[in-house]
Amino acid sequence: MDHVLSLIGGIGMFLLGMEVMTAALRDAAGRDLRAVLARFTTTPLRGVLTGAGATALIQSSSATTVMTVGFVGAGLLSMPQALGVIFGANIGTTATGWLVSILGFKLQLDALAMVLLLPASLTLLLGRGGVARAGRVVAGLCLLLVALALMQAGAADLTGWLTPERLPGASLGGMLALAGLGLAVTVLMQSSSAAMALALVLLDSGALTLIQAVAIVLGMNIGTTFTAILASVGGSGPMRQTALANLLFNLGTFAVAFPLVWLGAGLIAGFGARHDAMTVLLAMHTGVNMLGVALFLPGTARFAGFLARLVPNPKEPPLVTLDRGMLRDSEAALVAAQTAADAIAARLFAALGAALDARPDYRGLSALAACDEAIEELRGFLQNIRLPEGRQSAEQVYSALLHQLDHLTRMRARTQSRGHFTALMDDRVLRRPALATGACLRRLGAQYSPREAARLARLQALIEHRQSRHRRGLLLGEHAGMYALGDVFSHTDAMRWLLRTLHHAVRVAEYQRQARAGLPAAPEKAAG
Template sequence: MMAQALPALGGIGLFLLGMKIMTDALREAAGPGLRRLLSRFTTTPLTGAASGALTTAVIQSSSATTVMTVGFVGAGLLSFSHALGVIYGANIGTTVTGWMVSLVGFKLKLGTLSMGLLFVAGLALLLSEGRIARIGRIVAGFCLLFIGLDMMQDGMGGAAEWLQPDRLPDGLTGAVVMAGLGLAITVAMQSSSAAVAVVLVLLGNDTLTLMQAAAAVIGMNVGTTFTALLAALGGSRAMQQTAVANLLFNLGTTVLAFPLLWGMSGGLHSIALRMGADTALVLFHTAFNLLGAAVFLPLTTAFSHAVERLLPEPAAHRPPALDPRLLSDEGSAMQAAHSVMSWAAKQLFAAYADALGPQRDLRALSALAPQLAPVLEDLKSYLARITVPRGKPTEAKAYAALMHQVDHLDRLLGQSAKRRFIPALHRHHVTARPAVWFATCLSSHKGLTLTQTGQRMARMAPIVDKRVHRHRRGLLLGEHVGLYSVQDTFDITDAMRWLLRIIHNVQRIGDYDAAVNQALGQAKPPAPDR
């Protein structure tokens, strides 16, 4: 028995390793495009489901899709209800692995051919880099997957001698037991794809009946949510909401799957006789996930509100969380960092708007440093932990732009301590007018994005600079003839320089924001310029 168990366990290990290598390589290769797909086309829960299914089918990992989705929710690129659609679609997309195992692994027996391909893939990894090496990793993972599948089949060939279908309970009790076993196997393996492959092998060896295997697959749908639940512990509220919604959705799908199983039992056995039991099982796996998505899609708004009531968002004055678990995907991590940067910029802009506007309310600007300094320090530490792989110039450009944005935010925060210049700016209409105009542009009531604010600064900065220089010459002449004291001249001149530096930093934040949005595929239709 041990001689059979060890090859079977080795086959499972090779399958898991192959899935890991292939998934990481596919995600690295397709990540930017898929992030753009999710951010641009997930405009409704239905399109979210389609995007989630396609993304998961491409990268062969529902967990990776969930991580990207959490990043978009945290960055404000996706509403929570639209993200739920992606979760529905991820469950559908993850069934592609079962179809691949059934149609390619069992029917074509690629294990032997994969040995030769693995040699070629190994050479590609050792002798090249960049795109060729990435393709080599994808092929290597693909080969290990099917070699492991062959080992599983050989190792579990004698399993029917000690595990027979009639030894397992029948009826509803048996289905619940098998669902529990499927859940436990998935939690232990941390991969529903590998767990489905094991069940397919046991089904092919006549160790399980079709109904028992179908019940186990139902349990696996719930088991796969535990990875997200563990990842959400201590994570951001968006991640916790997503993980809980994923669990509740899969529990609801399980409730729907059991009646569907009994209703389809006759049809499944007919399909098994004509096309094979493995095909019938994978078809059922796809069918109940499609049913779950079809039932939940019309209820998405109510479902999202229920989850949000269960796990309410923190107060609006708190910054978005920088979840360390998003660091596994540099694009999602930069999305999270960008959301915190945007939050901090809006706090700064609003405080400057209050202080430089007609009301001259300095309270928010005075309280800014203790509030934002720790946030910016955490943001810098988080950015330092993001690793952008070589050969990704677009992500590297976004990363550099984020670093520049944080640097200019730091400068703005430091300049907020020089509030003594504000009364000097309002002493004369020549300097008061650009200060009020600047405050109006930064006001939240204006509704400008960071990019649009930067564009406004770029257009108006030369005009303000020209007026300031003209007024500075007038001050010097006035001081010369005794109209202004030397101290007044210095105070107003320093205040005007301070305003120009602030305008410059705001402009650069907006310029780099446009670069981040373009590089990460976050571009949205701009709001009307007011």
């Protein structure tokens, strides 16, 4: 029983270590990684290189793929560019297996990891900024190595019970069953790296033959697509196309590689017997993914066209529709214009509120193209309204609408700066007001409320009051070595972004109030 608990505990610790290390590497790369993905993917081939490098850097193909899906939804990447990144991510993810093999099996650094875990954890807890992230990376790596030692000990004790003979063999049905097992394990763990580590441990202990391990790894390649599919649920058409592309790429690679492995099982087993089986497994994992890229890359444009036909992207109905016939009645036109402004504000507030959450959801930000069309529609409509002479209330409503349009346009521009959300959530001082702002915006997005508008104004005043003190604290922390200079800049920029976004939101809500007060029949609920 103890060996089973060691194996299960080792897997859990490995998953925790991967999460800690990947999160730290992703935060460290942060804005630079997003900029690289957005800028250096001008061709599918450059996308492959960028995707492979980014995945090897942050040690997570799922993170790269999910980020790519989001970029496609936001319009930052075209489908052919995104396909290149996805192809490359499947090559980059093999780097984790090589890292685990070298550090955990060849060098056996688990004893050193035990020694380093305490100082790394203290650095994580007591440090700030880049120092804390470095401590998190080292702590995560230490957890990985200790977890591997636990898994190896548990697997070694299991060899009397778990033997290759108890598992499906090298027949066609047996290898398909093993591939299905690899797929299921990867979906369950939500980490192809952890599944690969488990396969390496079982191969090293003799619980698996090389051919069995290869079949399991081929199934893992398909299982790793599940995270991106989940991320695309409820997203735009391009997001679903990108997630489907990742699935089809891995299915196509499997369809080509599996028959080759099955037919060449004897040759592979003989080669593994003469050489290190673990190295052969890792080389085949890398080779299979490179084979997939070689097959799909030349036909990237045709593949993108096929995806567009398979998952059509229906045109989203317009957010607002303003009938020019209402311009004959200025009061009716003002009511219609305010209803349209409410709909735009509701969409922007809801999207920003969802992103400023403890569990941020960026899908709303990725689907704001309708707001651009709605803003232009409203601008053209307002330009054609002719106000009656001497109607001061109508002039006040019209002025409030013009101010709303200006602040909505500026707030929409702010939503395109995506790099500040992570910095806000990482900042101890800004996190709480940012979350409060998000909650307030979500409520205003659901329904306009003077009370919520007043609360938003108080949040703006609170953050403005703390602004200079927080900036001074960041600069002093950088001088004392607590923060890296880049962290100071990113947190200062994030605070400025939050204040400017809050300013526009507060002014929109205030001019909504003014317009409603002057309209004969103000709408009760913001359309959205």
